[in-house]
Amino acid sequence: MFSALGNLQPRQLAAQILNFALVLSTAFMLWKGLSVFTNSSSPIVVVLSGSMEPAFQRGDLLFLWNRGKETQVGEIVVYNVRGKDIPIVHRVIRRFGGGSAPLQLLTKGDNNAADDTELYARGQSYLDRSKDVIGSVVGYVPFVGYVTILLSEYPWLKTAMLGFMALTVVLQRE
């Protein structure tokens, strides 16, 4: 299998490696393009917990839009707790400010008993719409995101997938 690679001229080897590099970079740039379009740092997120049941289940894929400045009560937003990298998907139950004043939000999971004040960082009792919120949910696909959960819980899966992809693209010359 690898002998086929050994017979290649150096330019052709470079061309094969380019093919693999283009697959990776195109996927990445498509993601970044979507980020720029939605103005969100993470335009597609996976639901990690059951705190929004029955609306969203663990493993659902959510599509976000971050260009709506006036988030209303009842909208579902995704935010990062200050200092942590875990996205939380909850519903807005109160808003303060808005218009010319900076917009502040209080959120709560549908399936939770209490609002999110416990979840926010120490000293933080509300969310800043412009700083903390990644976007509002505008659509979703059920269950598809479970792959991401598996990839994060079993990190060797990521390496295995990438290695397999690299092998097939470099050795295939179609």
Next chain:
Amino acid sequence: MADTKISPHSLAELKNTTDDALGNYLRGLKFEQDNTKLDVRLAIGYASVIIAAATFAADYKLGWEATKTWTAVAVVAYALLNGAFTYWMWAVEKGCVFAGVREGKKISVASKTKKHDPTYYLTISSANSESRQITAPFTTWFTADGYFVAKPFQQWLASSVEAIGNADSKNALRDQRDEIASPSPEVELTPQGNGTVDASGTDGKSKGSKRSKRKG
């Protein structure tokens, strides 16, 4: 060249192996390969990969908010470069597998295959003439179990293409070249002694001894 076995059922492998062999053969005949087309493709491709890598690095180090504008610019640049890349491959390269010069004469070879058709289509354009298309089934130079045999492939090329035949006289069979130049009729008319014409195609004299004995 190593005796590598390929799958004779995969059209892509047949074509790629033949393309590689073509390049090796021509380079062996001292055709100087002109790599400009491939180099431009590699340049465009790697430029876009570098832009993607730079965007990734910036995003990793500085985060989303700080790099938003640069990312937007990079995405547009990447899309344009990728479009140029695809256009280059489709319009300019157009299946070119070898371009080179020998003794001042340029030659450019492009190959293609058609789906579910085990035939090799070559389009050759040399400096003096316009492009010609020659075809041959892959079975001419591949065994049934997938081994490439160089001799029939080289003979086919040397006999069908003047520029290659001039470079490799050993493989350019005179009969075949003449065939291509002016095909002979299937049957020869040979006059017989008794006024009739024998169209059987056999030379009466050479086999005549046996015949006349039996008849006589």
